[in-house]
């Protein structure tokens with residue numbers, strides 16, 4: 001069933017669980033996320049990034065329609081989220097497409113500019129009933145030092161800034177930099193759990209972990225116990241998809257039916273989704 005993301009986040013917080021959110025690029029990604037979530041019996045978020053829209057020839061509609069129809073038919077609660085958006089026009093399409101939440105990504109901007117742009121996004125999104133996530137990670141770059149990207153391994157979110165940013169912007173969730181990094185193909189990231197605890201206490205809103213593909217299962221569990229609610233995963237699906245397709249084509253050089261290799265890729269992604277949904281949704285157990 002399609003459920004507003006805000007409700008899924010609130011239920012996860014109340015239950016001491018995490019909420020996994022998977023980035024989708026193709027129809028196979030969408031189908032794999034729903035299949036994996038159903039096998040695990042947990043709620044998930046299907047998220048479409050601005051980059052994915054760019055890949056889909058600049059159109060949100062087709063992928064959004066696929067995600068929406070898969071969510072409606074799913075046997076588990078599924079939310080729809082627009083991820084890493086900087087384009088205000090794309091943000092405005094989210095409500096029309098049935099999305100329950102958006103992430104406005106001003107993390108590359110200086111603090112004041114990020115805050116101003118985020119405030120504008122929050123004003124609009126709340127006016128349309130959407131849950132809003134923003135990001136604050138640019139703690140490098142102060143005192144004239146070269147800015148670290150918000151997901152550079154050394155970048156960290158400052159708890160004092162996080163508290164001020166949330167209070168001033170009214171965001172519903174905050175993506176924080178605590179040691180994870182986007183697009184990692186090995187699961188070797190070590191998180192700063194002490195900082196995470198301080199951010200949880202300071203921010204006062206559910207926190208979001210980006211770049212979770214590079215984080216080992218035990219670290220993900222600890223992060224959810226320590227204050228992370230939404231766990232964003234993208235690259236891990238592409239790693240599984242690509243390995244399965246490569247394996248299938250290598251094993252059968254005469255294969256030309258796309259279903260032969262895309263189906264193998266879809267199944268490989270579903271297995272990742274099932275495992276991570278159990279890890280994230282079960283993190284508070286035991």
Ligand code: G3H
Pocket residue numbers: 023083084181182183184209210211212213214232233234235236
């Ligand atoms: O917003 C999306 C996530 O941060 C995905 O990161 O591709 O490194 O798992 P990842």
Ligand code: ZN
Pocket residue numbers: 084182210211232
């Ligand atoms: Zn991200």
